[in-house]
Amino acid sequence: MITLGENHIFMKIAVFSTCSYDKDFLELLNTGHELSYFTETLNLQNVLLTKGFDALCIFVNDKADAEILPKLAENGIKLILLRCAGFNNVNLEVAGELGIKVLHVPAYSPEAVAEHAMAMILTLNRKIHKAYNRVREGNFSLENLMGFNMLGCKVALIGTGNIGKAFYRILKGFGCQVSAFDPSPDAELQSEGLKYENLKDVLNDAEIVSLHCPLNEDTFHMINAITLKLFKKGAMLINTSRGGLIATADVIDALKSGQLGYLGLDVYEQESKLFFKDLSANIIQDDLISRLISFPNVLITAHQGFFTKEAMSQIAAVTFSNADNFCKGLPMNNELLN
Numbered sequence: 001m002i003t004l005g006e007n008h009i010f011m012k013i014a015v016f017s018t019c020s021y022d023k024d025f026l027e028l029l030n031t032g033h034e035l036s037y038f039t040e041t042l043n044l045q046n047v048l049l050t051k052g053f054d055a056l057c058i059f060v061n062d063k064a065d066a067e068i069l070p071k072l073a074e075n076g077i078k079l080i081l082l083r084c085a086g087f088n089n090v091n092l093e094v095a096g097e098l099g100i101k102v103l104h105v106p107a108y109s110p111e112a113v114a115e116h117a118m119a120m121i122l123t124l125n126r127k128i129h130k131a132y133n134r135v136r137e138g139n140f141s142l143e144n145l146m147g148f149n150m151l152g153c154k155v156a157l158i159g160t161g162n163i164g165k166a167f168y169r170i171l172k173g174f175g176c177q178v179s180a181f182d183p184s185p186d187a188e189l190q191s192e193g194l195k196y197e198n199l200k201d202v203l204n205d206a207e208i209v210s211l212h213c214p215l216n217e218d219t220f221h222m223i224n225a226i227t228l229k230l231f232k233k234g235a236m237l238i239n240t241s242r243g244g245l246i247a248t249a250d251v252i253d254a255l256k257s258g259q260l261g262y263l264g265l266d267v268y269e270q271e272s273k274l275f276f277k278d279l280s281a282n283i284i285q286d287d288l289i290s291r292l293i294s295f296p297n298v299l300i301t302a303h304q305g306f307f308t309k310e311a312m313s314q315i316a317a318v319t320f321s322n323a324d325n326f327c328k329g330l331p332m333n334n335e336l337l338n
């Protein structure tokens with residue numbers, strides 16, 4: 001149960017998917033809660049570990065679905081603290097029925113993800129990943145390294161929330177021509193000159209398409225064999241949002257045919273079995289990611305868009321403020337409701 005300490009109220013919190021850097025920032029900014037760290041990703045097999053805790057602190061690949069949530073409730077969990085913005089891994093309806101509160105960190109440095117998206121574009125465009133390896137091997141040739149100017153380049157943003165907005169401003173700084181699709185256009189961005197169009201038109205026209213919308217029933221596999229045909233031939237696709245936005249097999253076909261000219265992924269639909277782990281001594285069983293890695297015009301990073309010290313501090317600070325508000329019965333601005 002929530003405990004009254006000498007000076008404050010605190011909870012027993014089980015932290016899942018803990019990496020060394022999570023622990024460093026959580027320890028630094030802990031407001032007095034009792035934290036237990038598990039390196040495991042929360043799933044049906046290890047849900048027993050949550051017994052005796054008041055709250056869970058989980059990340060993008062921990063599952064809190066309709067099967068796991070009742071077991072969490074049985075084990076006494078009253079609060080789920082997501083140390084991320086996206087919440088597609090939590091069934092909010094079932095959590096609500098069980099009386100489990102779910103709080104997230106809505107924006108912890110949108111610039112971190114936006115800057116990573118730009119890093120991916122520049123790397124793919126100017127082939128920095130190839131140049132780095134070439135020069136290390138004494139190969140100073142420029143053959144096949146030609147890129148294109150970002151000035152005047154047509155970029156489509158799918159989603160202009162916190163991250164899309166930060167990215168728009170970076171793209172403007174580069175002199176790109178930006179258009180966007182978002183069912184809820186942002187008036188501030190419109191006043192800064194952003195043009196909103198329908199999805200078909202933004203995909204048709206763009207040399208670079210960057211995804212910044214959430215994963216939900218409407219957006220699942222929004223990039224598929226049909227929508228890929230709407231892309232300009234040879235366009236670049238960047239996904240720093242959620243892997244499920246893309247039908248991976250269709251994207252592989254588009255890369256093979258040349259319909260897609262470049263692909264930058266910071267997220268991958270089956271990432272929970274791969275990302276955040278060192279599998280360098282293992283045989284990778286996922287044939288789709290192995291195929292993607294084999295393309296010279298594909299760049300994959302393992303969900304590191306958020307990973308700056310500023311963002312990590314913000315995630316830890318907001319997570320503890322969420323926990324404290326729950327304990328003290330204060331308004332919970334970051335509560336996720338179904």
Ligand code: NAI
Binds near residue numbers: 085106160215218
């Ligand atoms: P946000 O909630 O501020 O913005 C999302 C925007 O997408 C909203 O403007 C919304 O109207 C729009 N949208 C909703 N449905 C759409 C659709 N069908 N088509 C186009 N736009 C649509 O979210 P934020 O903070 O900008 O994050 C975007 C996504 O980035 C998150 O959902 C999360 O999945 C991902 N993310 C990835 C990180 C990484 O490390 N790679 C870190 C943080 C977030």
